[in-house]
Amino acid sequence: MKCRLTEQLSCIPCERFPDGILPIGTELEDPLAWVHIKNGNAEPADDEAEPYRQDESQTAAAQFAYHRTRLGIHPDDFAEYEAGIMVGYDQSGNKIPGPNFAGSLEDFESENGENEAEVL
Amino acid sequence: MSTFKSKGSVLSLTISAALTPIAQVLSLDVGPVESETYEADYLDNPVAGIPYATTGRVEPGKISGEFFLDLSNASHAGFMGLVNAPALSAGQLSLSGSSSSTRSGLMTFTAAGYGAQITAALKDGVKAKLDIKLSSSVTFST
Numbered sequence: 001m002k003c004r005l006t007e008q009l010s011c012i013p014c015e016r017f018p019d020g021i022l023p024i025g026t027e028l029e030d031p032l033a034w035v036h037i038k039n040g041n042a043e044p045a046d047d048e049a050e051p052y053r054q055d056e057s058q059t060a061a062a063q064f065a066y067h068r069t070r071l072g073i074h075p076d077d078f079a080e081y082e083a084g085i086m087v088g089y090d091q092s093g094n095k096i097p098g099p100n101f102a103g104s105l106e107d108f109e110s111e112n113g114e115n116e117a118e119v120l
Numbered sequence: 121m122s123t124f125k126s127k128g129s130v131l132s133l134t135i136s137a138a139l140t141p142i143a144q145v146l147s148l149d150v151g152p153v154e155s156e157t158y159e160a161d162y163l164d165n166p167v168a169g170i171p172y173a174t175t176g177r178v179e180p181g182k183i184s185g186e187f188f189l190d191l192s193n194a195s196h197a198g199f200m201g202l203v204n205a206p207a208l209s210a211g212q213l214s215l216s217g218s219s220s221s222t223r224s225g226l227m228t229f230t231a232a233g234y235g236a237q238i239t240a241a242l243k244d245g246v247k248a249k250l251d252i253k254l255s256s257s258v259t260f261s262t
Contacts, residue, residue: 011137041138
């Protein structure tokens with residue numbers, strides 16, 4: 001089964017992809033290639049993969065969920081991530097403000113609780 | 121000294137060449153990663169303490185964890201695919217943040233085998249326990 005990447009993905013650096021990046025357009029042939037189609041990162045590249053093709057809205061929803069997972073967003077924070085209020089977590093696990101964050105950083109800090117990663 | 125929250129940690133496995141994050145993970149246990157030792161005691165050992173020595177080899181252990189199972193989720197179905205079609209593949213565990221600038225730690229490993237156990241119990245969601253047997257050594261970095 002073959003898929004063609006529609007989005008740049010990462011991999012563990014190897015001989016074929018020494019920089020750890022799978023560029024857009026890369027064709028992957030594997031029995032599990034459909035996973036990338038269902039994640040919204042690829043399109044079918046042969047007849048075997050064609051049944052896994054998704055429409056635009058399905059692809060967009062899958063891509064959104066994929067990136068949310070990739071960033072490790074906790075279910076408690078799904079709404080804020082979806083609204084662009086936060087975009088991920090810093091090294092301490094505290095929220096990183098997103099483009100739609102309108103409050104003050106203190107709001108986030110108080111919500112995050114005591115910064116346990118503070119250097120003692 | 122610093123301590124870190126678990127929030128934002130991501131387990132990713134290579135599925136069809138690309139690192140694929142596993143969704144809805146509840147917990148992860150790594151190891152025990154341990155250096156192999158042997159008992160180096162002998163009959164006329166003059167001291168009471170039993171000596172041990174290292175063989176110079178490392179047991180990489182395994183990764184265990186639990187996630188809310190959704191077989192319509194591509195990463196979950198993909199994991200089950202790995203269970204049924206085992207092959208050596210690389211993976212990584214990113215701690216507290218997914219990019220090199222935000223994470224607090226990164227563990228890269230080679231997975232040699234996969235296991236899954238599904239549980240459906242009263243007063244709980246459908247969950248799957250995962251086991252990933254690691255091969256060779258594990259690399260820890262920031």
